[in-house]
Amino acid sequence: MTASFSIFVTSTEIFMIVTTQAIVLSAIKYGDTSLIVKLYTLSDGIKSYMLKGVLSSKKGKLKKGYFQPLTQLEIVANHKNKGTLESLREVKTVNFYQSLQTDVRKSSIALFLSEMLVISLQEEEVNQTLYHFISNSFQWLDMNEEIANFHISFLIELTRHLGFYPDNSHEDYPYFDLAEGEFVTSLYNEVLSEENLVNFKKFLHRDYDTSAKIKMGKTHRAELLDSMIRYYQLHLSDFKKPRSLEVLQQVFG
Incomplete structure (x- = not known):
C-alpha cells in the first residue's frame, strides 16, 4: 500500500x-x-x-x-x-500478529523495543525504508520461536537506519570504541572487549535467522544488551534508559 x-x-x-x-x-x-x-x-x-x-x-x-x-x-x-x-x-x-502480543517472551520484547523506538525516532521524518524494516522485523518476531537474540539483532540493525552502524573496517582490532563506532587498538573511550566483543561481532551483518542461532548465556546476553543501550546513549541526544529493560532482562537477559 x-x-x-x-x-x-x-x-x-x-x-x-x-x-x-x-x-x-x-x-x-x-x-x-x-x-x-x-x-x-x-x-x-x-x-x-x-x-x-x-x-x-x-x-x-x-x-x-x-x-x-x-x-x-x-x-x-x-x-x-x-x-x-x-x-x-x-x-x-493489517499484518495481523498471531503470537506477538500473547506470548510473554514476545510481548516483553515488543514493549522494550517500542520504547527504544520512541526514544530513538523522536526527530525522525519520512523514511519508508525504515518503516518497512520495522514492519518486517516484527512480522519475523511474530512468526518465529527462536527469539532470545532478536532484540540485540534488531538494535544493531536499527543503527544502520539511524546513521551509526558499527564500522567494521578493522574488525580484527582488540576493542570496539562505543563513542567512535569503530574497532580500535587503544583504550581511549569506553570500549567492548573480550567476551562481550566476541559476542558483538557475531551479530554484525547477520539476518534474524542467523542471529537466532548464536549461542549465549543469560549473563553474556545481558552484558551485550547493556553495551548496546550505552552505544545508543552515546550517539543519541537526550537518550533515557528504557523503563521496560528490567522486565526484559528477567525474561531473557
Missing part, C-alpha cells in the same frame, strides 16, 4: 485526509477516557494523535485494542501539520 492524500479547506482551517500504514509506538492515557498515541507512519514518519473518549466508548470506530505496542495499522487521519496533536477518522489492523 502507498499513502493517499486529500486536501480539505474549511472556513477556519486547512487539513489533509491521509490514508496510510502505521505502526503503534506508544499509547498514553490522557484524563479518564482518552489516549494520546504515537505512530510511526509510512506517509509522514512520527505522528501523535489525540483519541478522545476512546477508553469509555463501546460503539465507536476506534477501540483501545488497536493501540497495543507495535500493532500494524491502516489509518485514515486528519493532518493539520501544525505541530499539534492530529486526529484519526478510521483504523483497521
